[in-house]
Amino acid sequence: YLKEIDKYGIFDYIKTSIDELFSKLGQSISPMINKTVTQLISLTSNLINFVLGSIISVYILKDKEYFANNLNKLTYAIFPVEKADSVTEMFKEIKKAFSKFLVGKLLDSFIIGILCFIGCIIMRVRYALLISLIVGITNMIPYFGPFIGMIPAAIITVFYSPFKALWVTIFIFLLQQFDGLYLGPKILGIQVGLKPFWIILSILIGGGFFGVWGMLFAVPTAAVIRILLGKYIDKQFKQKGISR
Structure with a gap:
């Protein structure tokens, strides 16, 4: 019976179709795997750089007086x-801008943690305090x-309620969007004296050119540029006898 069916080439057709299917699947999956691996490597590299940079920053902050004096x-x-006085004043402005940025970022993260805790309590999520701290x-x-x-x-939530884990993920995602587009720029803007528009723009430009570290230092760098540019404009106005 099978030999009779095979006369029409049905088995060959099925075999060919299966081979083509697996070939197409391989062609489709391969780029996805490569892209995923590349992104994971990039993410891991950025995280390692950030951790190493953070460790170095801690040591610099620990001996900041030593570095500042030298x-x-x-x-x-x-x-x-006269020139040294100007350079020293510039370094003081840079230090002030970075300090204000750090205070603003800490305040922003504290508020986000509190809002996350309140949201988790409302949704009756277990380990709300731990999740909020993270x-x-x-x-x-x-x-x-x-x-x-x-x-x-x-991960913490999915162990006892996959459905609630979905809602927690959505909530945190929306909370972070609120922080990135409104709360963060607002707080940092007040701290460093920049409008929210310039905060967001500086982060986008810094990230585009220098990645994670560009994003981290974009706001204080923009604040320093604003201060130096303001002083330059004031000096030019004074020399030309123009009142602002």
């Missing part, structure tokens, strides 16, 4: 006194932070 001595050794702390990390905080929150 930099001050080097400045006066290289430049004339979300608040990871919010300090630019760009990847919100997504990093979302993953453990979803």
